[in-house]
Amino acid sequence: MFNRKEKIDWQFLLQFSIDDFRNKYAGSLMGVTWAFVQPLMTIVIYWFIFQVGFHTQPVENYPFVLWLVAGIVPWFFISEAVTGVTPSLAEYSYLVKKVLFNINILPLTRIVSCFLVQIFLAVFTMIFFACFGFFPDVYYLQLPYYMFYMVLLLTGIGYCTAALYPFFRDLLQFVNIVIQVIFWLTPIVWNFNIMSETIRRILVLNPFYYAVAGYRDTFVYKSFFWENWKMGIYYWAVAVIFLLIGRKVFCKMKVHFADVL
Numbered sequence: 001m002f003n004r005k006e007k008i009d010w011q012f013l014l015q016f017s018i019d020d021f022r023n024k025y026a027g028s029l030m031g032v033t034w035a036f037v038q039p040l041m042t043i044v045i046y047w048f049i050f051q052v053g054f055h056t057q058p059v060e061n062y063p064f065v066l067w068l069v070a071g072i073v074p075w076f077f078i079s080e081a082v083t084g085v086t087p088s089l090a091e092y093s094y095l096v097k098k099v100l101f102n103i104n105i106l107p108l109t110r111i112v113s114c115f116l117v118q119i120f121l122a123v124f125t126m127i128f129f130a131c132f133g134f135f136p137d138v139y140y141l142q143l144p145y146y147m148f149y150m151v152l153l154l155t156g157i158g159y160c161t162a163a164l165y166p167f168f169r170d171l172l173q174f175v176n177i178v179i180q181v182i183f184w185l186t187p188i189v190w191n192f193n194i195m196s197e198t199i200r201r202i203l204v205l206n207p208f209y210y211a212v213a214g215y216r217d218t219f220v221y222k223s224f225f226w227e228n229w230k231m232g233i234y235y236w237a238v239a240v241i242f243l244l245i246g247r248k249v250f251c252k253m254k255v256h257f258a259d260v261l
Contacts, residue, residue: 008102008104008105008108009102009105012105013105013108013109013112014112016105016109017108017110017112017113017116020109020110020113021035021113021116021117024113035117036117036120036121039072039073039076039117039121040124042072042076043065043068043069043072046068046072046189047064047065047068050068050189051064051065059191059220060220060221062132062134062220063132066129066132066134066219066220067216067220068188068189069125069128069129070125070129070215070216070218070219070220071187071188071212071216072188072189073118073121073122073124073125073215074118074146074150074211074212074214074215075183075186075188075208075212076117076121077114077115077117077118077121077150078150078154078179078208078211079179079183080114080117081110081114081115081150081154081158082154082158082161082175082179083172083175083176083179084110084113084114085107085110085111085154085157085158085161085162086158086161086162086165086171086172086175087162087165088106088107088109088110088158088162089103089106089107089162089163089165089166089257089261090165090166090169090261092106093261096257096258097258097261103254103257104250106162107155107158107159107162107250108155108158110158111151111154111155111158115147115151118147118150122143122147125215125219126140129219134219137222139217139218139219139222139223139224140218140219142214142217142218142224142225143215143218145225146210146211146214146215146218146225149210149211149214149235149236149239150211152236152239152240152243153207153208153211153238153239153242153243155243155246156239156240156241156242156243156244156245156246156247157242157246158246159243159246159249159250160242160245160246160249160250161175162250163246163250163252163253163254164249164253166253166256166260166261167253167256167260182206182208185203185206186203186206186208186209186212187203187209187212187213188212192213204231207235207238207239207242210231210232210235
């Protein structure tokens with residue numbers, strides 16, 4: 001998908017992503033701590049609303065807060081990555097206009113930056129479960145599998161939205177609305193089993209469902225990813241299709257980036 005001159009320097013990408021992560025919170029009193037405080041506060045808010053307010057019952061003998069954390073942690077990566085990568089070219093417009101700079105890494109930079117937070121939250125989830133007496137087991141080994149799936153899917157989506165944003169500045173607002181809708185259509189704060197069979201068959205087509213369900217299979221339901229390999233093929237096919245479409249759109253549009261930014 002890249003020609004020889006556009007090959008990505010992965011070491012540079014990692015360092016650039018770390019710098020991007022730091023710059024996002026530069027000047028604030030708490031600095032990068034906000035990247036971790038915000039999702040933790042979101043968890044507290046949803047826990048208070050659904051468990052304290054609505055008296056939600058434990059799921060599979062796990063306290064509701066654990067069930068909630070297992071599903072919402074991957075969502076933090078998904079939502080932050082999609083909304084962060086969309087305006088990435090505009091925010092780094094001074095680099096886009098440099099002839100010698102490989103702009104292919106800009107969308108990836110935001111995804112890697114968000115992935116660093118996801119690693120921290122995954123470790124936090126393990127520690128949080130251990131505090132309740134649920135210690136790491138062999139199922140935890142499949143977390144990198146679901147993380148890689150999310151990276152692949154988000155890369156495809158990110159290349160597409162990042163390429164279109166310079167031409168349609170309202171796209172970010174549209175993306176924010178879509179993300180909110182998908183959040184409530186994905187069983188993150190509500191139990192998937194309360195829906196009818198017909199509704200469930202439709203909702204599982206959501207490619208983000210695979211990551212959320214995968215984290216819950218790892219931490220709560222104790223199920224390996226290959227136990228439902230047929231649906232796994234579907235989700236990976238969707239991720240690859242998004243990647244191919246995203247790269248094609250990006251490559252077609254990038255010759256015009258410098259003119260519109």
